[in-house]
Amino acid sequence: MALTGDGGDKGVAVEASTHPKSQAESTIAPVQGAGQLVMRQAMAEGASNWEATEKKEAYGGPEDQIDGEVDMDDVAFIELEPEEEDPAAESQWKMLGRYYAQRIPNADQLFERMNVVWQLRTGMTYVPLKDNFFIITFYSKGDFNFVSRGGPWIFKGYPLLVAPFIGAARPSETILNSVPVWTRIYDVQWNKQTQAMGRALGGTLGKGLEVDIDEARQGLNEYLRVRVELPLNRRLQTKITTRVKGKDDLETYELKYERVPYFCFKCGFIGHEKEGVREGDTGVGQIRVQYGVAHIATPEI
Structure with missing residues (x-):
């Protein structure tokens, strides 16, 4: 492939075709006619679908271009099996957090400060989400209870709101206000x-x-x-x-x-x-x- 220029910093890519099309192969070219963009097709004999397409003068709906029966259903549905409780998940004490401010905090500084304020015995990890939301995981029930029952937890003047994380809730249902x-x-x-x-x-x-x-x-x-x-x-x-x-x-x-x-x-x-x-x-x-x-x-x- 070679790059050719026109005297400025623009260029176009030119590549020699290693597999040129034979005369029997089809070509598609856009042609403007009667206010519509139609497809002209030069094809081998027997291409009935393409011949039908060339004869269409107006678009009447999906059935004009889709072979077979048209399915207009726009809802995908599946019935799921009930999920079993995972006992191991109970060992992780998770909390949803939201830094309530009109600015984005430095997450590392925020949780370094909270680690000092909370005086955690076993530590924690956090995962940032959008809009100043976080999922915080504690390693002990005692640390989890202390944080969830205390507060207000303040960093640089603004509050870090916390609430128990409910895994069955949808993100759109998550509110800390x-x-x-x-x-x-x-x-x-x-x-x-x-x-x-x-x-x-x-x-x-x-x-x-x-x-x-x-x-x-x-x-x-x-x-x-x-x-x-x-x-x-x-x-x-x-x-x-x-x-x-x-x-x-x-x-x-x-x-x-x-x-x-x-x-x-x-x-x-x-x-x-x-x-x-x-x-x-x-x-x-x-x-x-x-x-x-x-x-x-x-x-x-």
Whole structure:
């Protein structure tokens, strides 16, 4: 094969044919006619299919070009045998992770940091997926339980969301959209600083996980402390308003969050960056509260 040029940096490949076609072989040439591209065929006698093709003047459907019966079914179906449980798979403690940020992290740095924070006894491995998702495999049940029940796990200000990996789920069904955060509810009446009140108030913010009540100091605290799964599709709340059934009086309780991941001081959403929020986005123009460091509390030791 030789490359010939036209005076510039372009060229065309020229190759001598080692097996030239005989006169009996067919040739296909595109010809424009009647607004359609038709195929002209010079063939040996007896080529009935090609002769029929040459006579077609209009395309009437698949049956015009397909030999035999046309199958228009567009769904492939198979009935599978039930799969048996694999006992060996239970020895691998897998978790799905999602780094919730508007940027792509350095995965090695992320999990090196998590390895230190988690203080793993037996180690882990991870496999990156798309959209900042990861499959994390732990080598012991203890490490798995510690990570799944703890958090929030934060790297460079943004949360690594985790949940048990469900192998039977489809990727399109995989959702990680909440982060566990200890929330302080301030100025609750002395006689209402109870587990029941904590669950009721925390439930207005998200899924309640735990109420921290020190029996020795119950009814003597400045705030109720509740651990809540905060939904990421809802801006941080700055207060809770309540009313007793049958009464008109309203009670308002201010909120602060411990170890809350980065949230936008303009729109109030976790994981957002102020520079990426435009006026009018997510109702920003209607915000009546001011987000800031006043809504962040120093974690209790």
